[in-house]
Amino acid sequence: MTRYILRRLLQAIPLLFIISLVLFILMQNMGDPLATMGGRKVTRTEDRIRLARQLGLDKPILVQYVYWLVGNDWAKTDMDGDGVAETSGTRKGVLRGDWGISLVNRQPVTKVVGERLSNTLLLMVTAEAVIIIAALLIGIYSALNQYTAVDNVITAATFIFYSMPVFFFALLAMYIFAVNFKKWGLPYLPTVGMFEPAAGQTPAQVAWHMVLPVATLSFGFIAGYSRYIRSTMLEAMGQDYVRTAKAKGLPRREVVYIHALKNAALPIVTIIALDLPFLLGGAIVTERIFGWPGMGRLFLDHVSRSDTAVVMGILMMIAVAVIVFQILADVTYAWLDPRIRYK
Amino acid sequence: MTESTLSQPEKGIVSLTPDELETPPLSLGQLTWRRFRRHKMAIFGSVFLLLIVIYAFGGMLVFSEAYANRTETGARLQAPSREHPFGTDTIGRDILARTIYGGQISILIGLTAMLVELILGVSIGALAGYFGGKLDSLLMRFTEGVLVIPQIFLLLVMARYFAQSIPNVNFLGRTFSGSVLVIIFVIGITSWPYLARIVRAQFLSVKENDFILAARATGTSTRDIIFRHILPNSTAPIIVSATLSVAAAITLEAYISFLGLGVRPPTATWGNMLEGAYNYVESAWWLWFFPGLLIALIVLSINFLGDGLRDALDPHSRAI
Numbered sequence: 001m002t003r004y005i006l007r008r009l010l011q012a013i014p015l016l017f018i019i020s021l022v023l024f025i026l027m028q029n030m031g032d033p034l035a036t037m038g039g040r041k042v043t044r045t046e047d048r049i050r051l052a053r054q055l056g057l058d059k060p061i062l063v064q065y066v067y068w069l070v071g072n073d074w075a076k077t078d079m080d081g082d083g084v085a086e087t088s089g090t091r092k093g094v095l096r097g098d099w100g101i102s103l104v105n106r107q108p109v110t111k112v113v114g115e116r117l118s119n120t121l122l123l124m125v126t127a128e129a130v131i132i133i134a135a136l137l138i139g140i141y142s143a144l145n146q147y148t149a150v151d152n153v154i155t156a157a158t159f160i161f162y163s164m165p166v167f168f169f170a171l172l173a174m175y176i177f178a179v180n181f182k183k184w185g186l187p188y189l190p191t192v193g194m195f196e197p198a199a200g201q202t203p204a205q206v207a208w209h210m211v212l213p214v215a216t217l218s219f220g221f222i223a224g225y226s227r228y229i230r231s232t233m234l235e236a237m238g239q240d241y242v243r244t245a246k247a248k249g250l251p252r253r254e255v256v257y258i259h260a261l262k263n264a265a266l267p268i269v270t271i272i273a274l275d276l277p278f279l280l281g282g283a284i285v286t287e288r289i290f291g292w293p294g295m296g297r298l299f300l301d302h303v304s305r306s307d308t309a310v311v312m313g314i315l316m317m318i319a320v321a322v323i324v325f326q327i328l329a330d331v332t333y334a335w336l337d338p339r340i341r342y343k
Numbered sequence: 344m345t346e347s348t349l350s351q352p353e354k355g356i357v358s359l360t361p362d363e364l365e366t367p368p369l370s371l372g373q374l375t376w377r378r379f380r381r382h383k384m385a386i387f388g389s390v391f392l393l394l395i396v397i398y399a400f401g402g403m404l405v406f407s408e409a410y411a412n413r414t415e416t417g418a419r420l421q422a423p424s425r426e427h428p429f430g431t432d433t434i435g436r437d438i439l440a441r442t443i444y445g446g447q448i449s450i451l452i453g454l455t456a457m458l459v460e461l462i463l464g465v466s467i468g469a470l471a472g473y474f475g476g477k478l479d480s481l482l483m484r485f486t487e488g489v490l491v492i493p494q495i496f497l498l499l500v501m502a503r504y505f506a507q508s509i510p511n512v513n514f515l516g517r518t519f520s521g522s523v524l525v526i527i528f529v530i531g532i533t534s535w536p537y538l539a540r541i542v543r544a545q546f547l548s549v550k551e552n553d554f555i556l557a558a559r560a561t562g563t564s565t566r567d568i569i570f571r572h573i574l575p576n577s578t579a580p581i582i583v584s585a586t587l588s589v590a591a592a593i594t595l596e597a598y599i600s601f602l603g604l605g606v607r608p609p610t611a612t613w614g615n616m617l618e619g620a621y622n623y624v625e626s627a628w629w630l631w632f633f634p635g636l637l638i639a640l641i642v643l644s645i646n647f648l649g650d651g652l653r654d655a656l657d658p659h660s661r662a663i
Contacts, residue, residue, distance in 0.1 A: 019488050026504045159384070163643035165594050167601050167617060168635035174624045175632075191624070277493035284495055285598060289621050300602060303499055311500070319491045 001334070004342040005327060012323045019319055020094075020312070024065045027308045053078065055103070056089075068100060068312065069093050094316070100309035104302060109313040113295065119194065120294035124283055126210060127217040132272070134222045139229025140261065146234060154226070161223035166282050170216040170289045177212065192291040213290045217282050221275070225268065232264040239263075266336055273329030277322055378655040385651020391644040395637065399446030408517060411440035412609045420627045430629035432616070442633055445611035448519070449593050449638070452527050452612065456592035457585050459531025464538030465574075465581065471539070472546025473569055483543070486536045494533050495598060501529040502604045520610040526599065530592045538584050545577035552576075579656035583649055590645035597638050613638045 034048055034057070052058045056067060056077065067075075072089030092098035099109035138158075142151040161169075174191050181188035189212050190196070195205035236242060237260050245259045284296030291297075295314055302310040334340045369377070379385055415435035423430045429438035471482040489497070502525060509521030549555065550573055558572050593613075599605040600614030608615065613634040620631035 015484060015488055015491065019491060022488075023492070023500065026500050159646070160643060163590070163646045164639050165597055165635070165642065167597070167621075168631075168639050171621060171624055171631050171635060174621070175628055179625045179628075277490070281493045281495035284499075285602070288602060299496065300499070303503060304603075315492060315496060315500075318493060318496065322491045322493070 001331070001342060005331060008327045008330070012327075015323070016316070016319060020069070020316055021065060023312060023315055024068065024308070025061060027306070027311060028061050028064075067091060067093065068309075070095055071098060099313045102302070102310045103307045104305050104310070109309050112310055113298065113313050113317065116293060116295045116298045119292065120283060120287070120296065122206075123210065123213055123217065123286070123292060123294060124279060127214045127221075128272070128279070130214055131218045131221045131225060132268075134218070135225035135229055135268075136261075136265070138222065138226035140233055140256070142226070143230045143233035143237065144256065158223040158227050161219050162227070164220070166216060166220065166285045167289060169219055170212070170286065173212055173215060174289075194293060213286050213292055216286045216289070217279070220282070221279070225271070228271065229264065229268060232267060233260060236260040236264040266333070269336060270329045270333050273325045273332070276325045277318075280318060375655045379651050382651035382654055384647045385655070388644040388647025388651065391640065392648060395446065395641050395644065396450065399443055399450060402440075402443030403447075406437070406440035406443060408444055410437065411444045411611060412436065420623070420630070422627075423629050429633045430627070432630055433619075433623075438616070438629060438633055441611040441616055442613065442637055445613045445616055445634065446637060448523060448606065448610060448612040449596060449614065450641075452523065452530070452596045452606075453589040453593040455527045456530040456534065456596075457589045459527060460534040460538060460588055460592075461581070461585055463532065464535035464584075465542050467535065468539035468542025469546055469569055469574070472543035473550060473565075473573065475547075479543075482539075486539055489533065489536045494595070497533045498529055498595060498599050499602065499604055501533065502526065502599055505529060506604070518610075520607045522605070522607045523610060523612075526596055526606055530595050534588055534591065534595075538581070538588070541580050541584055542577065545580060546573055549573045549576050582656060583653045586645060586649040586652055590642040590649070593638060593645075594642055 034051055049058075056064060056072070059067070067089065068091075071091045071093030073092060074088075076085040076088050078085045078087075091100060094100075099113075101108055102112050105112070138154060142154045145151050177189045178191045179188075190209050191212060194209050195201045199205050237256075239260075242255060242260050245255045250259075280296075283294065284299060286292065287294045287296035288300060299311065299314050302314075330342065334342055413436060415431070418427075418431050418435040419433060421427055421431040421435075427437050427439065429442065432438055432441070467482055467486070471479040471486075505525045505528065506522060509525055511521055512519045512524060555568060555572055558568050563572070596605060596612060597614030597617065600612055601617045601620075603618055605618070606612045606615050616634040617631050620635075623630045
C-alpha cells in the first residue's frame with residue numbers, strides 16, 4: 001500500500017510540472033498586467049519599460065517560468081537598464097515555498113490566497129456535509145419506497161435539479177427567499193457577503209449568510225448522489241446476504257443500515273473525492289453570485305487583471321488538491337473494501 | 344423464439360400466434376426505436392427539445408435580428424407587457440427577440456463544441472485504446488493533466504487567452520461576434536477527456552473480439568479496422584456521451600458568459616443575457632428568468648434524451 005501511494009505521488013510530479021508550464025504559458029497572453037497595475041494606467045513608455053524590467057516581465061517566457069519555479073536569487077538581473085546585469089534577484093521560487101508577489105496589491109501570494117482559502121473551505125466543507133447527509137437520507141428513503149408516489153416525485157425533482165444550472169438556481173433562490181420573503185414580511189435570507197457590517201463577523205451572522213450559498217453549491221450534487229445511492233441501495237437490498245440477514249430475523253433497521261447501507265455507500269466515497277473539481281467549479285459561480293469572499297472570486301478578479309502569480313498559485317493549489325484527493329479516493333476505497341488490493 | 348423464452352424465464356412461456364411467428368426479425372434501429380419509445384421521459388425530452396428548437400429558429404420569421412439588437416434607452420428595464428412579452432433589458436432591447444436569437448447561438452455553440460469534442464475525444468481515445476503501450480500511457484497522462492484543473496477554471500483562462508481581439512465573422516449573411524468561435528473552441532478542447540476515456544475503454548474491449556482478429560488475419564488495414572470494425576461497434580456510448588455534452592456545452596457557455604468572459608455583444612446568447620443579471624434580482628426578475636429558464640429547459644430535455652438513448656442503445660437491455 002505504501003509503495004502504491006509513493007508510486008502515485010511520484011507519477012504526479014511530472015504531471016504537475018507539465019500542467020504548471022502549460023498554464024504559465026497560457027497566462028502570458030492574457031492581456032497586459034501593467035495596464036491595470038495598482039488600479040492606474042502606466043502610460044509613459046519609459047515607465048512601462050522600467051516596470052516591466054523590474055518585475056522581470058521583459059524576460060523570455062521560459063526564463064520567467066524558471067524564475068517562478070526555482071527563483072532568481074542565483075541570477076543577476078539588469079535593474080537600471082544600462083545593459084549590465086548587476087542586481088541579484090530576491091525570489092526563491094515555488095519549489096522553495098515562495099509563490100511570488102501579487103502584481104495587483106504587492107502582497108505575497110500565500111497571504112492573498114491564505115486570507116480567502118478559509119472562507120472557501122468553510123463553504124465547501126459545509127456544502128459537502130449537507131450533500132452527504134441529504135443525499136443519503138433521500139437516496140435511502142426512495143430506495144426503500146421504490147415506485148411509490150413520493151419516490152416518483154423525488155425522481156422527477158432530482159432530474160430537474162440535476163439539470164438546473166447553478167446560476168439559475170441561485171437567482172431563483174435569491175428571488176424567492178430574499179426578495180419575496182422580504183416583501184411578504186417574512187424573515188428573509190441575506191444574499192451578499194459573509195456578515196452584516198453592522199453586526200460584525202459573528203458565527204450566527206456567517207451561518208445565516210451561508211444558507212443560500214451552501215444550498216446553491218449542494219443542490220446539484222444532492223440530486224446526483226441521491227440517485228446514485230438509490231440505485232446502489234436497491235442493488236444491495238436484492239443481495240443474498242441481505243436476504244440472509246432478514247431470514248435470521250434481524251430487525252429491519254439493522255438490515256438496512258448495517259448490512260445494506262455499508263456496502264451501498266462504499267462507491268460514494270470515491271465519487272465524492274473525484275468530484276472535487278466540480279465542487280470547485282460550482283464554488284466559483286456561487287462565490288461570484290453571493291459576493292462570498294473566497295478563492296473563486298479571488299481567481300476571477302486576478303484573472304481579469306492578468307496577475308500571473310496569484311492565478312498560478314490558485315490553480316496549482318487546486319491541481320495538487322485534486323491529485324491528492326484522487327489518491328485518497330483509491331486508498332480509502334481499498335481500506336473500506338478489503339477485496340481491493342493495490343500493487 | 345426458444346432463446347427469448349429461455350432468457351426471460353420470469354415472463355413464462357409466451358404463446359405466439361402464427362402471425363407473430365412470421366414477422367421478420369427487427370433490425371437494430373427498429374429495436375432501438377422500440378426501446379426508446381418506451382422511455383416516457385426521453386419522448387418528453389425530445390418533444391420539448393424540438394419545441395425549443397422551433398422557438399429559436401421559427402422565431403426568426405417573427406422578429407428580425409436588427410430588432411433583437413435594437414437598443415431603445417427610453418424603454419429600459421420595462422416589465423413584461425403586451426408590447427414586450429418578456430420585458431426589456433438594461434439598454435431597452437426586447438428580451439423575447441433576444442432569447443430567440445440567443446437561443447440559436449446557444450444551440451449552435453452546443454452542437455459545434457460537441458463536434459470539436461467528438462473529433463478530439465474519439466481520435467485520442469481510439470489511438471490510446473487501439474495502439475496501447477507507450478502511446479496509450481502518454482495520451483492518458485495528458486488526459487489526466489487536463490482533468491486535474493477543474494474545467495471552468497481552465498475555460499476562464501483559455502477564454503481570456505484566445506479572446507484577444509478576434510474580428511467579427513460573417514456567416515450566412517449575418518455578423519457574429521468572433522468570441523463565439525473562441526467559446527466553441529475552448530469548450531471543445533477542454534471537454535474531451537471524459538469522452539476519450541470512454542472511447543479508449545470501448546476500444547480496449549472491442550479489439551479483443553475474434554472478428555477483429557479475423558479482420559487482421561485477412562489483411563485489413565489498421566485504418567479500416569479502426570473506422571469500419573471497432574468504431575461502428577463503439578457508437579452507443581459515444582452517441583450518449585455526445586448528446587449529453589451538447590447540454591454540458593450550453594451550460595458551460597452560460598457559465599463563462601455569466602462570469603463575464605463569454606460571448607461579447609451584440610451577439611446574444613442565453614448565457615450572456617444573464618451577465619450582470621444578479622444585480623437585478625430584486626428590481627427586474629424578467630432579465631434573468633427567461634434566458635435562465637430556457638437554459639434549464641434545454642439542458643433538462645437533452646439530459647432526458649440522453650438518458651433514453653442510453654437505455655435504448657444498450658444491446659444488453661432486453662426490454663422491447
